[in-house]
Amino acid sequence: MHEFCPKCKYPKTHPFGLSITDSECSGCFTHREKDTIDWAVKREELESEIKKYKKKKKQYDCIVPVIGDAEDFYTLSKVLELGLSPLVVCVNDYFKNDIGWHNLHQLITHFDVDSFVFNPDIRVYKDLVRTSLRKFDHIMLPFLQLHTSFPVHVAYERNIPLIIWGQNQAVEQVGKFSHHDTVQMSKWSRRQHDLFEVETEFLIGNGAQVDVRNLNYYQYPAPEVINRRGIKGIYLSNYFRWDPLSQNQSVVDFGFKPERNFSSFDIYERAGSSVYYGLHDLLKYKRHGYRKVDDHVAREIRHGRLSSEEGMIISNHYREIPVDIEPFFNWLDVTSSGYEWFCQHRLSSLGHLISRDSSDVKEIILPDKINDKLSQSTDAINHHMLFGKGLFI
């Protein structure tokens, strides 16, 4: 039995599951479909699919859930190119830094779209994050629960039956479905791929002492209800040849600001998050045995910008880069002794990856094919900004 894909080096421990043969994994196999698909036909399929959602009056045709990521710029540009009138919906994860807030505002103002930013009750949210960390070694679950259910609630309440997502991660990362399956959003997929089977109810009870009335938007509506309203969620990566690094580089022209990244060469994906390449990445390493850079390396090997050998060198380099996780614990109102206890007991095997200072990190020389896709990046100044627009609490 193979533990890693011989080609892209993805591990079998990937939480989405991975089928590995002697020559490649399901992710590599599915990626090769991209070279055989007639993408013009796919686009026609998409145009025919969305035709019935286009409204004649001044109403929204669809919802586009965003976080202010580079991919959101690309997705929104495609939605507008298709002639749709979107309502952009964002859930505040309270983890954004100044670059994250800049990018979110830039997204909305550059494309001049209507937006709706939901700020969940922060006491409830922090309680859930605390429990999620304690029980599941994961700090993003409450956000992911909201990010994947709140737009569906908005779709239902405002009668906007089409939700457009960017990439289907399960297809892009592990090739769980063929592009030809044109898999749609579903409660099952959300639980399996976004929540790792941890629904909100797992975070309450003996965890967070939260009134269930506060959790409505964390929970996905019943499929029966969604079906009755005719709500459908589609993924653009089933209809456009998806190449995140190239796409993300292109959105710099729209005013997207990349962020310097010490934990991977990818300066676009989740730029503007105070935790994504910090504690979140470390916990991912603890849970699954690989870091975010391994996702990036696998992706670039498949796109032919890295060889397997180059990929391994890059992964080995970034996998050993330490990160500063203390600001997260300050955000969570954990005492310094609590922070030290956590590092000592819950991150004992990863102690060498915790550091307050990343300035002495050695640079790695990247292959030209990767370098050509990277733009100028900057460092964030303010981290863990709860709200944007200059208001800092």
Added chain:
Amino acid sequence: MRVGSVVLLKEQLCVQSYGWNTIRPLGSLQGVLDSLEEYQCDEVAIIRPVRKNDTLNKFQQDIKVIKALKTMTPISFGGGVRSIEHLNLLKGLPIERIIFSSAFLEKKRELITLAKDLFGHQAIKCLLPICYQNNKVHVYHSSLGNYVPLSNIDTKFIDELANEIVLFDTQHEGGKDQFDWLLLSGIPFPLEKIIISGGIGKKTKLSAQQQNIASVLIDNKVLHQEYSILDYKYA
């Protein structure tokens, strides 16, 4: 007519198979069944896609997952039930029906009769993975790992002992509305006894209903969109 689903269980996790040769991961069995129950799926056939290299130990590992299942949906289980030792492991599991494939092809009367005594005649299903090769219907013989002509199979034996027969189109597995109806032309079983699977779409379901076929089992497609079963039911 009943609209159910086929779920493949490999190494304790669900997988999807395309065209009988490509495996893609799916997820946990409980997660899949929770959704199918919510979708009002009439029945679920959990099948271990095993070939000749299956072992009792692998079977036991998969049985542990079946044992832990919590579901109200009627479950059929099969794949690698090849001896009385295997059969004994199925006692007390939350399953309604047992699916045999190689046991029927190898005419293991003692094994199937014992299963019939333990679970009842209505619980016995025969799975025939079939395809068209050289203008003839062939059946995939799982324990041998190859196709054999249907003409070499004792279909009377199957008809006598199986309450229902699942005809699985291996070539169109994972496809949409691609089930090959020609496969039924040489099949000597009454249509009311037949369940079809492999490449089922809404049009296939409609045709199956018109032909009085007992049931359709949707393969991979069932989890590719929300509340899919209802769409098939009212197709």
